[in-house]
Amino acid sequence: MIQLFAFYLFATIVIASAAMVIFARNPVHSVMWLILAFFNAAGLMLLAGAEFIAMLLVIVYVGAVAVLFLFVVMMLDIDFAELRAGFVRYLPLGALVAIILAAELVFAVGAWSAGGVDLASRAAPVVSDKSNIQQIGELLYTRYIFLFEAAGIVLLVAMIGAIVLTHRTRGGVRAQNIAKQNRRRPEDATRLVDPGVGQGMEL
């Protein structure tokens, strides 16, 4: 009973906020609706019994990816009038994408109602006495270890690539060298002098 209620609550909010992502006029509002959609999708994952995936969805997408989106969108200086001016120009392309998506939806629903492919036989059997994290961990670190590590290496290369592309060394910057500061001792930096009367000090 409460699961059913929760499912419809989460599902309605996901769909409504996904629609609002498109309909919101302000891009920052769009990102906020997107975050709400992510959050409720995590709720749906919880209902499906995949609590690990749900938490990852919130940590990765809501906590990191969407924050970057928000950063970029906030920094943009968006002129709303100009944004809407291109409506007619982009209409054919937009309509094409919409038709393709609608066709896919019709096909998917049609195939599903026709019985569909028997996917259940391909899915891994669920071991009920183990938690989500253990199951995923055992699969990832034994059976799919090479794929998992390959994905890690791809991400590492992407990260290094991004750093190489954006890193610039500027001249004339006086950066702080903390090790050098810590190495400095009073004897290196100060000296005790006793100048006589009328004599100057050489610095």
Next chain:
Amino acid sequence: MTETFISWGMDPNWAWGVATICGILLIALPLMLSVAMIIYADRKIWAAIALRRGPNVVGPFGLLQSFADGLKVFLQETIIPTSANRGLFLIAPIITFTVALLAWAVIPFNSGAVLADINVGLLYILAISSLGVYGVILSGWASNSKYPFFSALRASAQMISYEVSIGFILIGVVLFADSFNMNEIVKAQQGHGLGFVNAFGFNLLLFPLAVMFLISSLAETARAPFDLTEAESELVAGYQTEYSSMSFALFWLGEYANVLLMCTLNAVLFWGGWLPPIDWAPLYAVPGIIWLFAKILFFFFVFSWVKATVPRYRYDQLMRLGWKVFLPISLLWIFLISGYLMLTRYS
């Protein structure tokens, strides 16, 4: 608690609902009260270290100062700047406050005393603390004002940076405890240090992580010396500049509830949570919740002490500490801990 309500002749479904709501109230109401008292304690400790008296006028020893402040704030007018983005401007403090309360659902106060005993408890805390950024970013952006916006950018960069190293530190704890469940983590600490100390912190491999976690939690809650988000010499009052009355109070309450949460996490993850400090039978006669509170208060004292004595970091130093010091060390520590456990526990 559900069983009690069922024994009173209630339908099991309803009993569960009522028990959960009672549990939420049992956590949230004392939390709000303790936030009020902890603000008073913070000001008193700070004043004592600065050789001042601190609040001492309202009530005996100034104990009612926070309530007087709360009442004052409640009676003030809520001012919304004309150029502000109304909806988001009002939602932002609500998000901060709600998120600060949410994470308490998985904190174990005693052996069975936890509202939601879920087996991804620690991940839940990470997820919820990553939501805290939104209240700050939104308030800065929606205020449509320079200083709040700068502060919001600073705050979000700071929180995201330190969440990375906090994540790695928590993995170290999870590896030792062999569970993500908060109660299991506490139980795993029984007699962990030298066979009689109930704390992960006394393990030589975990002690550096405990220190890094304490410093990261200062940065995560934007407390001094990492309070660059409200650096009053540069940014007026940071992201709260345009806020007044209750909307300001919600930020204030949320901030201190977060500080308490971080103190609790320090106690629960590294210093034994509701277990007594030493694994000695007579100490178990004292209820676990008292041990937990004693540890929380100790860490809160450390937070206030640091606030009163350590000068503020510069922003590049803050980022350097997060990315160039904590991140590599915590990453290295994951390797060390997994190697050690591989050799001792799993071979």
